[in-house]
Every structure is written in structure tokens, then in C-alpha cells.
Amino acid sequence: MGNKLLYFDHAATSYPKSPKVLAALTDCIKHKGGNPGRSGHALSLSAQEVLYDARCAVCTLTRTDRPEQVVFTQSATYALNMAICCLAEKGAHILISDREHNAVYRPVSRLCREGKVTCSVFRAGDVGDFLQKVTPATTLAVMTHVSNVSGEALPLRKLGRLCRERGIRLILDASQSAGHLPLSPEQIGADVLCAPGHKALGGIQGVGFAVFSPTLPPLPEFISGGSGSYSLLPEMPAVLPDRLEAGTPPTPAIAALCAGIEEMLQQDPAVRESRLSALTARAREMLAETPGITFYGEGGCGILSFNLAGAPSELVAARLAEEGVCVRGGFHCAPLAHAALQTGENGCVRLSFGERNTEAELERFYRIFRRLYREGAFCGQG
Amino acid sequence: MYPLLLFESATAATRAKRALLTVGISATQRKITGKGGCRYTLLLDARDLYTATAELRRQQVAFEIQSHGE
Numbered sequence: 001m002g003n004k005l006l007y008f009d010h011a012a013t014s015y016p017k018s019p020k021v022l023a024a025l026t027d028c029i030k031h032k033g034g035n036p037g038r039s040g041h042a043l044s045l046s047a048q049e050v051l052y053d054a055r056c057a058v059c060t061l062t063r064t065d066r067p068e069q070v071v072f073t074q075s076a077t078y079a080l081n082m083a084i085c086c087l088a089e090k091g092a093h094i095l096i097s098d099r100e101h102n103a104v105y106r107p108v109s110r111l112c113r114e115g116k117v118t119c120s121v122f123r124a125g126d127v128g129d130f131l132q133k134v135t136p137a138t139t140l141a142v143m144t145h146v147s148n149v150s151g152e153a154l155p156l157r158k159l160g161r162l163c164r165e166r167g168i169r170l171i172l173d174a175s176q177s178a179g180h181l182p183l184s185p186e187q188i189g190a191d192v193l194c195a196p197g198h199k200a201l202g203g204i205q206g207v208g209f210a211v212f213s214p215t216l217p218p219l220p221e222f223i224s225g226g227s228g229s230y231s232l233l234p235e236m237p238a239v240l241p242d243r244l245e246a247g248t249p250p251t252p253a254i255a256a257l258c259a260g261i262e263e264m265l266q267q268d269p270a271v272r273e274s275r276l277s278a279l280t281a282r283a284r285e286m287l288a289e290t291p292g293i294t295f296y297g298e299g300g301c302g303i304l305s306f307n308l309a310g311a312p313s314e315l316v317a318a319r320l321a322e323e324g325v326c327v328r329g330g331f332h333c334a335p336l337a338h339a340a341l342q343t344g345e346n347g348c349v350r351l352s353f354g355e356r357n358t359e360a361e362l363e364r365f366y367r368i369f370r371r372l373y374r375e376g377a378f379c380g381q382g
Numbered sequence: 383m384y385p386l387l388l389f390e391s392a393t394a395a396t397r398a399k400r401a402l403l404t405v406g407i408s409a410t411q412r413k414i415t416g417k418g419g420c421r422y423t424l425l426l427d428a429r430d431l432y433t434a435t436a437e438l439r440r441q442q443v444a445f446e447i448q449s450h451g452e
Contacts, residue, residue, distance in 0.1 A: 036392065037391070037392035037393070037422070039413060040411070040412055040413035045411055048392050048393075048396055048411075049396060051393070051396075052393060052396040052397065052400070055393065067393060067397055068391065068393045068394060068397065227391075228392060228420060229390070229391050229392065229419070229420055229421065229422065230418045230419045230420070230421075231418075231419030231420045232418055232419035233418055233419060237390065237391065238390075239390040239391055239394070241391065241393055242390075242391045242392075242393070
């Protein structure tokens, strides 16, 4: 079954993982299985080295130079919740874009429901709308780098500069861009950058990270527990990363992430992205021949979303799944983006390509797609 | 008596250990208990102390110095 699968769901998680990533994972479990930062024996210290190497890899990826500012979490969602809760002051007005994932929309909405903050949504790509929605109380903006639905990138250089000029803290959700686009929180003007380990960075599920600017004031506690340091204190240690890393970290997943980042950094990003763009463009060209097709956005970072007239997106995805094609239908946990893109109650079908996908796989996909379309398999059922 | 460098976190201790390797100093990482609880340290040869502290200050790694009777 595995060999016959056509996997075009890399925006959800990358698959399969590279041999180097799997080797790093098993090596960590077999030989570096101590609890990092907890004990002084060799296994604990070697696990600590794994974490440190991964922090350094994240620094290289994000063009930063403070490994202690890299906080590992279980996911990008966790990292975003943490960053939002740490930076949202009581009474603050928060700006988010209309392309945000629920990892941003839900925590901000919860803070609004609790009466702690107020929030406005600006149109992604519309700097004027952003400026119009800034108020004297706006102290925080949270925005995605690249939409997980349409693949379009927000004009972050401009938005980041505007935030900096107005003293607005910026949290960047790099879930779809990490591993595709250059990441530099300093150049963008982001105070925190959050990303998952298991998408384009090639790691496994179970790890994400947040990179905090060293210029931020002392951060509040987010979750409390063991840190391996200052154990007699009733509160978390004051310094990063320990302040925000309570509990045993997922060291094997972090080792895998480190291997994934290092492998990615060895590639030429221009070659990788131009290959991915060509694949996405070719897929669009093929699908464009289908009557009644609507595309959403221009497609970037390997993402191509569409709908077929009269065909529920989940039905299209299900029919393709029956043929061994892995794509995603529905709302992609991004209701704001779907409202903005006007996909209605149908959501959309999303193909998302990865670096290992080939044109031959795309051709095979299209043959399956055309046959199903001719058979009317996408219509008539909801 | 050996000099012992104390750090705020295991991450800072590992960073310091790597930094010292770049100037040819090999330090032993230890966990100790003291005021406030568990701390991570590097145990140095006394003759490396000056070079080590200069390098850590240059790389902006915060530390404290203690002596160790091992």
C-alpha cells in the first residue's frame, strides 16, 4: 500500500521522513535516552547536547544567535498559544490577519471572550486595512507568514516595519513557511517566531518551537513544572529556555527535527523552491482543464487549493483517498481564511507538495483525477 | 581546589562548554545542588580560568565562579 500512495498533504505533515531524520530519531532513543537537563550522568548530558544542537540548528535557520532564546514545545499551536498568552497584556487590542489558522484565532478569541483583550481582523495583503485597524491600545499583532489554505505570503516586511514603528509586538506563525522561505525574525521585525517541526522542516510530529527576541521584557510563566534547574523555587526559573520549558521535552523528536533542519540547510533553497513551484504550476495547469474548477490564491510553498462546481471538497478528497491519493478537503482549521476566500460551506480541496514529490507522481494523480471526474465520482453526494 | 563555573540553565552550561572548546578548553559538565536548587556547572583546570572567563564574557554567557574542593 505504502508504495502506491500518492502523498500530497505536506502542508499537514511531511511524509515520508528522510532516512537521516529516522536515523537521528532511533540513535537518540537508543543511545541518548536520558532526561536532558535533569541529571549529571552521561545519558542525561548527551540528551542535553541533542537539545543544544537542535537549538543551534534553529538559530541557523532563523538567522539568530541566541540558542537559549529557542523554546521547544510540543507543536506550533502550543508555541503560538504560549507566545500569545505571554505577550497579550490585559486590556490590549490585538490585530490578526484574515488568513489565520485556529492556532491563532482560537487563543485570541478565548482571550477576547474572557474579557482580557479586544481583537480586530485585517485583510491579509492590505497594509492600508491593517493601518486603519490599529488603535492606541494595539500592542500586539499575530499573523501567519504563509496561508495554509491558499499558500499566499503576507507582506511581512511592510507589516513588520509598521509594527515596529508603532511599538506593536509581532508574533509570526511560520507553520507553512519554515522550510520554504527565508526566516529571519529580526529582518521581519517579529518578536516571536513559531513553527512546527514536522512539516517542511522534515522532523516528526511532537515538536515545535518558538524563538523569542532577546529584546523582550521578562516573560510571565505559561505552564509550570519541573525544569531541572532552581528546583527549590516555587516558580519557574527567570531565564529562557527554562522559564517556558516545563516538563520532560520530546528529545527524540527534537533530534529528528535537528537532522531535518540540517538536511534542509544543506540544500540550495532556490533549486528546492523552484522545483516545488514548477510542480505546483504544472498541477494547476493540468487541473485548469477541468470544467467548473475554481482555484484559491496563486499557490505558494507547494500549496494548491481548489473546488469543483457541485462537488463537496470532502467527497473529492474521500474519492481520491480510495484510490490512494492523500489530499485534504474541508476547512483546514482556518475558518477566517475560508471566509475571506469565499469557499462557502464547502471548504476546499488542498493539494500540498513536498520536496520528494515528482512530476511522474503528478501525472499519475491526474490520470486518477480525470477518470474519477469522468465517472462522476465527485458529484451527487454530500 | 578547582574553579567551578555556575550557569543559569543546562542550556547555558552546554553553550559555555561549546564556547570553551573553540579556545581549546575542555571542561567537565556537572550538576550540583546549592542555593535555589539544582544548578549546572563546568569544572575547569585552574590554569584555564582566565582564558575561559574571558571567552565566556566575549560570547555573553552569564556565569558565576565558585571553587570546588575535588
